[in-house]
Amino acid sequence: MRLNGKTCLVTGAAGGIGMAMVEAFLREGAVVVASDLDTALLSERCAGLPGGERVLVRRLDVTDPKGIAALDASLADAGVQVNVLVNNAAAITIGKLLDASLEDLRLVLGVNVEGLFNVTKAFLPGMIGRGGGTVLNMASLASVRAMRERFVYSASKAAIAMMTRSIAVDYVADGIRANCICPARVHTPFIENYLARYYPGEEKERFEALSRYQPVGRMIRPDEVAAMAVYLCSDESAMVTGGSFVIDGGVMAGDQPLPEG
Ligand SMILES: NC(=O)c1ccc[n+]([C@@H]2O[C@H](COP(=O)([O-])OP(=O)(O)OC[C@H]3O[C@@H](n4cnc5c(N)ncnc54)[C@H](O)[C@@H]3O)[C@@H](O)[C@H]2O)c1
Structure with a gap:
């Protein structure tokens, strides 16, 4: 199995892509720490999953550094050593610059950018201490292409793509790889x-x-994103770091009429 020996922490795991990743990671032999704000939904969705004896369900608000530190400590106490971190939780608002309020900006940057910062800052030292690991961030096609009426969200996702590259560059000598996935509409x-x-x-x-x-x-179907995530979190991608991987049904290929939406 492609993820034997991996312990993967997934944020926002109760959502569509998060849960598809949990399922795919379990199928490939990983231990999965599935976390979300919404633990009721998460527990319901994790119940009865094949390989479910390898899933730990935990509440985690990515905007809460104290809660993140508490999760890190409780996992360490239980001997759970995370070596794959998937920053997947996100918030979105729709609109152009003039539609956006400062509250929208703070909310979306708070979850998407600060959240990634908080969780990675907490778990990276352990990964480095144990000789390395993988960070996978959920960015978006909005990281690489201006999408209409996504001003705030796109800013957050562009930041994630660059944070991914910075982590890749800064920690390559510590055995850390960092990549991001940039999907169109899933x-x-x-x-x-x-x-x-x-x-x-x-x-x-x-x-x-x-x-x-x-x-x-x-x-795109969530399982199609999860398939890319399995590759990027496995040792098959040992030479892949700092990348932004588009999965977009052909949007970026070139000269084709794109409808609104
Ligand atoms: N669906 C798409 O079309 C699409 C396209 C490109 C990128 N993405 C990205 O993929 C990722 C997953 O998207 P999805 O479509 O599965 O979303 P989703 O809304 O189905 O799931 C997001 C999850 O994040 C959780 N969450 C929100 N705020 C949180 C917080 N503060 N702390 C912890 N968890 C929190 C929610 O409870 C939810 O379960 C996101 O990063 C999103 O930006 C999605």
Whole structure:
């Protein structure tokens, strides 16, 4: 199995991509610390998973450094040694610069940028102390391409892509690899939630536009992102670090008409 010997901490694990990664990591033999703000949903979704005897469900708010330190200490006490960290939790607001409030900016940067900072700062020393490990960050196509009406979110995801490269450069000699995944639209509760919040009554049309955005003609499935994550967290990618990996159904390939969405 491709992740034998790996202990993977996943943040935001109750969500669409997070849970797909938990399932894929378990299938590949990893021990998984699945964490989220929403532990009720997380416990429900982890119940009965194949390989579920290797999953630990924990509450973790990535904006709470004390809670993160407490999780780090309790895992250490239990002899759980994280060697793969997946920073996946995120918040989103929709809109252009003039639509965004300072509260939106603080909320999204707080979860996406500060959250990654907090969790990585807490777990990286242990990984370095044990001879190395892997950091995988969930960025977005919005990290590499300006997407309409995603001003605040795109800023946060562009920061994540550069934080990933900085970690890769600064800790390469410590045996740390860092990469990020940059998906276009993935069909998860993230999409459903923001369509319901920002486009009430237009959800179906907006959903179709989001699907057409990928030249392949549909949204990405969470398990397709998880497949890339397995590769990037396994030793198969030992020579891969500092990378931003696009999974986009052809958006970045070149000259094709992209619909709104
Ligand atoms: N769905 C997409 O189209 C898409 C596209 C590109 C990138 N992404 C990125 O992929 C990642 C996962 O997205 P998803 O679609 O699975 O989202 P999702 O909304 O399904 O899941 C996100 C999870 O993060 C958790 N979360 C939110 N704030 C948190 C906090 N402060 N601490 C801990 N957990 C918190 C939520 O409870 C939720 O379970 C995110 O980083 C997102 O930005 C998603």
